[in-house]
Amino acid sequence: MVYKDEERKRKLGKILQKIHHLIPPVDMDTYAVGDYEIRKGFLDGNEIKRLIVYLRSTGCQWMLDDENGGCAMCGHLAGTTRGRKITAEEYEKQFQTIIAQIDFSDIPMICVYNAGSFFNDNEISPEARKSIYDMINSIPQIKHVIFESRPEYITEDKLQVLTKSILGRRIEIGMGLESSDEYIRQMCLNKGFKLIEFQNAIKLLKKYDVKSLSYVLLKPPFLGESVAIDDSVNTITWAFEQGIDVISLEPISVQKNTLIHLLYSMGDYRPPWIWSVLKVMVQVHDMGLVRIGGFEFFPPPEVCTHNCSVCNEVCINAIEDYNATNDIKVIHDALDMDCINCKHKWLNELKDTVSIQEKIDSFIDKVDTVDIELLLRNDFRNYPNKLLRMGGCGIYNL
C-alpha cells in the first residue's frame, strides 16, 4: 500500500511502542553503574586511555514520553529503570564507587553517559550533576570530560554551573544530530528536536568555551546504502557549517529492542558496510575533525558495521589507525583494496533505487504478517562471533 506521511509516522510509532513494551523486566542495582569500559582515546594527537561510565539511569525522557516511542535506532531503554526516578544519592553512589576503583594515573579522559540527556533535570537532578562535577574536579589527572545531551536541555544556567564546577579541563558535549535531512530525522528516526535547537546549542557551547560534538549516523532505517552515504556526507558538511567542533560518524549497529533490531530480524536491514564508512570518510576528512565511532553503547550492540570475514580485520584496522593518526591515506588504501569476496556485493547495493517511502510502506505491510515478539527473540546465534568482534563491538577494548 501507499501511505500518507502522517499515517507512516503513526504506524511506525505504534510498531516502536510495541517493541518497547516487549522489553523484558530486569532487576537492577541502582546504586551501581550499568557498566563501564576503558577504551582507547586520543588527546592532543596522542593515544590515551579513556574511561566510559554508563550510569544506571532513569531513561531518556524523549523515549519514555513520546507517543511514537523516541528514536527508532536507540536501544538504551532496556538498561534503564524506564522512568523510575534515580535519586541524587543513587547517582552519587554509582559514580563514587566507580571512580574509587579506577587508577587515573594513565587515564586522562572520562565520558559520562546516562542513556539519555545529562542536562535534563527530569533524568538527572541538578544536585546529582553537581556532585558528579565535583568528583571529576577532584581528580587532577582528568584533562578531558565528555557528556551527552539533547540540545534543548543545554541552557545558560546549566553551562554556568558546569564551567564553574569543572575547572581547567577540556569539556565536550555530544549531541545526536544523526541527520540534517528533516524527513530522515523525523520520519525514519523520530528524533524530535528541531535543527534550530541544535544550532542554538552550538552557539551557547561556544559562548562558554565548551566543545561541541555531534553524532552523525550512517544508514538510518529505510535508507539504501548509497542514499545513506550521501546523507552522512551532507549532514557532516552542514554540521561543520554550523560551527560544530567534532563529529563522530556512527555507522548504525543493531541494538536489541529497536526498530533496527526488528528490521534486521526480518531480513530487511543490514548495518552499513565498512566500505561505506570509508567512502564517507574520504569525502569529509578535509572538513574538520571526524572520528569514527558507533561501537560504544549500553546495552552493547549485537551486530556492527562489517564487510566479510576476508577483509573485516584489515578494514577495522584502517579505522583504528585513522582514529589514532587522522591520516586519510589509511582510509584511501583500505577503500582501494579489492576484496573479491564482498566488494562487488557492496557495489551492487549502492545501486539500490527503492525510495525511503517505498521501503517504509513495504515494511508496514510486512509487519502485519509477522510475529514481532518471536522475531525480537533473535539471539543473534547466526551472527559469527568472529565477525561480531571484528565488526567493532569490543574491538577497541584494551
Ligand code: SF4
Ligand atoms: S538516541 Fe538519545 S534522544 Fe534518542 S531516544 Fe536514545 S537516548 Fe533518547
